[in-house]
Amino acid sequence: MTSSQAFLKDFHDVAAIGATPANGVDRQAATPEDKQTRDWFAAYAEARGWEVRVDGIGNMFALVELVPGAPYVLVGSHLDSQPLGGRFDGAYGVIAGLHAASRITERLAASGGTPVFNLAVVNWFNEEGGRFAPSIMGSSVFAGLMDEDAMLAVQDLAGISVREALDGIGYLGTDQRPEVASYAEIHIEQGRILEREQLPLGAVDYSWYTQKLDIEVLGEQSHTGATAMADRHDALVAASKVVLLVHDVTKKFTEEALVSSVGRMTLEPNSPIVVARRVHLVADLRSASPEIVSEARASLLADIDAIAREHDITINVNDFDIRGIQYYPEEGLELAEKVAAELGLGIRRIQTMAGHDSVALNRIAPTVMLFIPSVDGVSHCEREFTRDEDMVAGLDALTELGWKLVHGALTDQATGPAA
CATH class of the missing domain: 3.30.70.360 (Alpha-Beta Plaits)
Structure with missing residues (x-):
């Protein structure tokens, strides 16, 4: 099985967790279905000898130590969904992040390269905000934009607090948060621009x-x-x-x-x-x-x-x-364009109308966000769909982007292998 086939198998296996009859998923934050995807994330990391941490707001980190004591390049997204949501939104970015990390570690073992930073894959808590408002909660707490205690006290419509819900599924953590050097996220577009222009990649330049x-x-x-x-x-x-x-x-x-x-x-x-x-x-x-x-x-x-x-x-x-509007760094956009050119993939700059975890992380670290096409631009519903070949192209781009980031791209510590 090739690495691309292994990725697709994992993606479609995870899509079976909380699956709905119309090919969507219902995995709202801190529900039993969310716990199952979290357990899967932890098992994937532990099978590869990566350390798993869970912080005080339920964010999960799979830590790949490459340079002891160095900060971490974070890649990832979220595994929670909207009620009767799609199976691609968020989950694609997490699973692609795990497989990109696997590819990077294998390449480092084969090449004997010397990276500048460590690597971590993250599953952010409650990005969707369907059960607990506001959305983009876990990454916003991580970035210092929301107060952790206030968010833990937020209740759903049944009166269950975030604290109670996380504790109930065993993911109310106390682990130290990793120091972040940079952040990369890949996500379905949730719009029709890339599909209409027949482009496999978009680089987000700013948020609405x-x-x-x-x-x-x-x-x-x-x-x-x-x-x-x-x-x-x-x-x-x-x-x-x-x-x-x-x-x-x-x-x-x-x-x-x-x-x-x-x-x-x-x-x-x-x-x-x-x-x-x-x-x-x-x-x-x-x-x-x-x-x-x-x-x-x-x-x-x-x-x-x-x-x-x-x-x-x-x-x-x-x-x-x-x-407010968040502008992503020009250096990150140019890096994404360079990766696309090296892979022979078309790319364009694109705005995001939707909120994402990268909007929060962009406040505290150099951030790159990539989009892949969404069929008909449909999202937050069971009909949401992205083709396997587009997911694999995005994984290839995320892998190359992650490779350059761990070697110091977007910082003043760049080394030869990042070029």
């Missing part, structure tokens, strides 16, 4: 600005049959208008300049014979322009205030999970 709004609609609970329509203060009716506002605010700007959504909504008391008293929802605004997001936010606040007055109810809106 993200602004979320935590919206609480407070009405009055009453009987659905006995309360006159004129006497109702229905939180759900008002909230439904807010949802439409969030959707329609994109029409105030040029096409594709702004995307918006409401992805989570909870209803109280959620009884078939009670007018809703409270609705909680989270709105998401994203654009390449912070000014457009700011303008959309201001427009929404004014329109939401008008709805509150129309229905004689209270609507509280708070800013939540704001993420």
Whole structure:
């Protein structure tokens, strides 16, 4: 079996964990299915003699010591998924990272090269944020962007905290976090640009600005049959208008300049014979322009205030999970382009509208993020799909990128083998 075949076998084996009938996966953070993928990750590393560490927010690291005492080049992504999510999002980057690390260690053993840095593969905790909000949690704690204790106290809709959930699956760790020299992540694009242009690789040059709004609609609970329509203060009716506002605010700007959504909504008391008293929802605004997001936010606040007055109810809106544009280093983009050229693979620079762990790591270390094509641009659903040949091409690129990084690329410690 070739190394590419071994990678594909592992990828498709892992896709069977938490598999859904429509070829997706459901492995939300710190669930029994997430534990199974974590156990698989640990077993892969331990079989190769790599040290496995788990930190205080559940991030997993497979440490490959090449230069005792040196910092680590991190490669990886996340193994958790959205509810009824796709089998490629996140998991591809982790499994590709493990196999790239295996290839690099085998090449070093054969060549007798002298790297500058150690190598580590990482599985970040709760990147998706489907069970515990906010998303990109583990990598943000690692990067010092979120407080660990505050994130451990976050609860899911059933009232289970992150701390309790991680402890329940045996992955609430206490291990020391590795010192990071640089970071590389490969991911499916979750868009259609690479597919349309028939390119196997994209190098992310910057991330979109993200602004979320935590919206609480407070009405009055009453009987659905006995309360006159004129006497109702229905939180759900008002909230439904807010949802439409969030959707329609994109029409105030040029096409594709702004995307918006409401992805989570909870209803109280959620009884078939009670007018809703409270609705909680989270709105998401994203654009390449912070000014457009700011303008959309201001427009929404004014329109939401008008709805509150129309229905004689209270609507509280708070800013939540704001993420500025992150520009990836030019040196990293050029390195990715050099790797692609050496492999004979086409590549283009590309923006990421979605958030990724690399956005957090880019704040503290030189970071390179690669994309591979997504069929039809579909993601966060069971129909998500990327071809085997595109995954293998991405693995080849990640391997060469990792080889150059452990030899000092993106630092002032470059040595001959990285060239």
